[in-house]
Amino acid sequence: MSKFKFYTLWIAILLVIVFALQNFVSGFTDIFILNENSLIQPWRFLTAVFLHGNGAHLLSNLFALVFFGLILEKTVGSSKFLGIYLVSGILANAVAINFYSSSLGASGAIMGIIGALAIIRPLMTVWAFGMILPMAVAAVFWVLIDAIGIFIPSNIGHIAHLSGIFFGGVFGVVFKFSNLKAKKKHRVEVPEHMMRRWEALYMGD
DSSP: OOOOOOOHHHHHHHHHHHHHHHHHHHHHHHHHBBBTTTTSSSTHHHHHHGGGHHHHHHHHHHHHHHHHHHHHHHHHHHHHHHHHOOOOOHHHHHTTTTTTTBBSSSHHHHHHHHHHHHHHHOOOOETTTTTEEHHHHHHHHHHHHHHTTTTSHHHHHHHHHHHHHHHHHHHHHHHHHHHHHHHHTOOOOOOOHHHHHHHHSSOOO
């Protein structure tokens, strides 16, 4: 596993800096938000992941990012964590643009982290919804809430959330499969003729 580089905390710091720029630099958000211009300005699919609508939006995402992000980064390694975060966020935005006139926030990327953890560490207990729940069960609750939320008018990008957790889950499956494959590959196999020789020497009458 690669050296732990605390990418989770660096991303959290970057989110705070970007939010400050949003509030103090006129027109900053308009340049980077996901909207109808994204197809001709594709950087918006990435940059929108680092924008937030208000302080409450930022704080809730920071809490989830630090809590779940550090666990995932420690589990899969810093490079894989960063890939899951960025790619989940970008793909969630690629889906969101088909449903929303504009979108911003790290929620899709963070839901990707949650989706990956739900597959990789499904029995890990977390505090969610006022209860201590296995990670997989908590993820199911989040999916149900967002699925219901699609039909309730709000400013929350429920479809982006669902997309993020789906793509994160896919990454989780890939990681788990590749990990099992690597363990199987490194398993030491004792040749049959050596086993028979050992039996003859030490187990014979």
